[in-house]
Amino acid sequence: MIKDFRWMTPQQWYNKYILYQEKNEKEADHLDYGSLVDTLMFTPELLKERFFIADENVKLPSDSVKNIIDTLYAEHVSVDETLLSIGAITSNHALANLSNEIIEIAQRPENNYGKGSYKPERIIKEINEKGGQYFELKLKIGNRIVISNTDNMMALTQKEMLQSHPRTKAYFIQQEGETLLFQFEAFIPYHSFDLPKPALIEAKTEEPTKLFKKGALDILRINHIEKTVRIVDFKTSFDAHNFLSSIKKYGYCTQLSYYYDLIEKWKFINYPGYEMLAPINIVIDKTQTEPYVYEYNLEDLAIEKTGYNNLKGVKEGWSSVLSTIIWHIENHVWSPKELYNNDKIAVKLYQWEYEATK
Numbered sequence: 023m024i025k026d027f028r029w030m031t032p033q034q035w036y037n038k039y040i041l042y043q044e045k046n047e048k049e050a051d052h053l054d055y056g057s058l059v060d061t062l063m064f065t066p067e068l069l070k071e072r073f074f075i076a077d078e079n080v081k082l083p084s085d086s087v088k089n090i091i092d093t094l095y096a097e098h099v100s101v102d103e104t105l106l107s108i109g110a111i112t113s114n115h116a117l118a119n120l121s122n123e124i125i126e127i128a129q130r131p132e133n134n135y136g137k138g139s140y141k142p143e144r145i146i147k148e149i150n151e152k153g154g155q156y157f158e159l160k161l162k163i164g165n166r167i168v169i170s171n172t173d174n175m176m177a178l179t180q181k182e183m184l185q186s187h188p189r190t191k192a193y194f195i196q197q198e199g200e201t202l203l204f205q206f207e208a209f210i211p212y213h214s215f216d217l218p219k220p221a222l223i224e225a226k227t228e229e230p231t232k233l234f235k236k237g238a239l240d241i242l243r244i245n246h247i248e249k250t251v252r253i254v255d256f257k258t259s260f261d262a263h264n265f266l267s268s269i270k271k272y273g274y275c276t277q278l279s280y281y282y283d284l285i286e287k288w289k290f291i292n293y294p295g296y297e298m299l300a301p302i303n304i305v306i307d308k309t310q311t312e313p314y315v316y317e318y319n320l321e322d323l324a325i326e327k328t329g330y331n332n333l334k335g336v337k338e339g340w341s342s343v344l345s346t347i348i349w350h351i352e353n354h355v356w357s358p359k360e361l362y363n364n365d366k367i368a369v370k371l372y373q374w375e376y377e378a379t380k
Contacts, residue, residue, distance in 0.1 A: 024280065024340045027347060037349075040225045054167050055177065055308070056282055058260030062181045063194065063256065064204045064240065074163040075174045083152045086135060091153040093127050094120060095160045117157045121146050138233050148328045149244065180306055183313065193241055193254050203242040208288045210235045213348055221351045222264055237284045244293065251289050253281050253301035262305040262314040269316070270373045274303065278318055279326035280340055 024243055029034050040132055050077045061069055077083060089252065099115050117124075128135035133283055160167065169177075196202040213233040215222075222230035241254035255278060259265050267361045278301045286298050301323075303316040303345075329339030360367050 023275065024343050027343055027345075031356075032350055032358060035354045036221070036350075038118050040221050042225075054169065057167065058169055058173065059177045059180060059258050059306070061241075062177055062257065063184065072166060072344075074159075074168050076159070076168055076170055078171060080159060080168075081155060082168060083156050086133065087149060087153045088125065088156060090127050090133055090135065090149055091131075091157050091160065093158070094123055097127075098123050115161070117150055117154055121357045124149050131297075157323070176308060183311070184304070186307070187313055189315055193243060193304060199245065199247040201244040201246065203244070204240070206239045206242045208237050208239070208284055210284055210287050212344070215352065219351050220354050221285075232350070234281075235284050239281060241284070242285065244296070249283065249293075249296045250299050251293060251296050252299040253285055254304050255281070255301065257303050257305045259305050259307050261321065262310045264308040265303065265305045265314060265316060269303075273364055275318060275322055276326045276340055278303075280325040282320075282323050283327060 023039055026038065030038070039233055040248050058073060061072055061201035082088065098120060125142045125145055127133060128140075128149065129138075135149075138146075156168070192200070193202070211232055212235040215231045215233075223234070226333065239253055240256040243252045243254060244250075248327060255274070257265070257268075257274070259268055261268075261279075282301055289296055289298060300317050300320055302318065305314045305316060325337070325339070327339050327341050329337045331337075346359055356363050359369065
């Protein structure tokens with residue numbers, strides 16, 4: 023939510039998180055695999071509900087074709103999920119009757135099928151040839167994610183590795199004198215308003231005068247012998263060995279800084295006197311035969327929270343972003359704060375250079 027507010031317009035953020043009008047972005051294939059591993063590790067009872075494991079006879083299309091078919095199915099196929107649950111095909115749609123829809127989706131910037139050089143006739147022909155079998159499969163299984171049998175076997179192997187490797191076993195198999203909480207949700211009151219706020223009423227919150235800090239943690243490890251609490255975030259990455267680049271690119275340090283602040287307050291209420299250890303990422307990818315562990319620096323977490331403004335430049339911390347969100351909720355204004363207050367947004371690109379010349 024905070025990460026999205028950094029790049030979305032306030033109106034887009036309002037539509038997504040208050041009105042719930044924005045559609046969720048389609049996950050990339052590697053995220054589908056990561057979701058599979060997450061499900062196997064933390065909620066195996068949901069495996070059949072979320073995934074369909076394709077046998078060797080099913081040839082899955084390339085990611086580019088698969089994404090087009092997935093979007094086509096989501097936007098233009100109406101199905102009865104009750105009938106799907108008993109194995110019935112619930113739609114009369116045929117891929118051959120969706121040619122205009124295929125062209126429109128394939129030519130969207132996020133797909134750009136053929137990089138703009140393919141004529142409509144070629145797009146239709148290739149999507150039908152390469153994605154026809156997959157489309158028919160979607161009509162049978164609905165919104166479940168299709169996983170190849172190879173990826174399923176790999177995910178099961180990695181689950182076993184994580185639960186047995188001496189580096190990670192204690193984070194997945196509860197040890198004596200410890201408590202492991204999986205998919206743990208924490209709620210802490212953060213801000214109170216004098217009167218109910220329209221945005222919180224529209225968001226259908228139970229308490230439209232209060233804003234809560236919330237977080238869903240993969241693992242919370244509580245050691246009652248050493249009296250420590252540690253946050254563990256599990257990631258399936260492109261490259262576990264070079265995961266530092268992903269930390270920077272996807273803002274994982276910001277995420278764990280927020281979690282650390284949240285659990286520190288939660289711990290004060292539930293486990294007073296226990297020490298907060300530095301959070302870690304446990305990371306795997308499809309090529310590594312061992313899990314990687316990355317431990318965060320508490321000073322980095324503090325910087326992510328408060329930001330900085332010095333000769334190196336300006337970085338806004340997530341606490342400042344939260345303050346801005348509160349301002350928008352308080353005033354029910356969904357254009358940028360600076361634009362609303364000043365009718366313009368000031369541009370200052372090279373602050374560190376200005377300061378250095380003084």
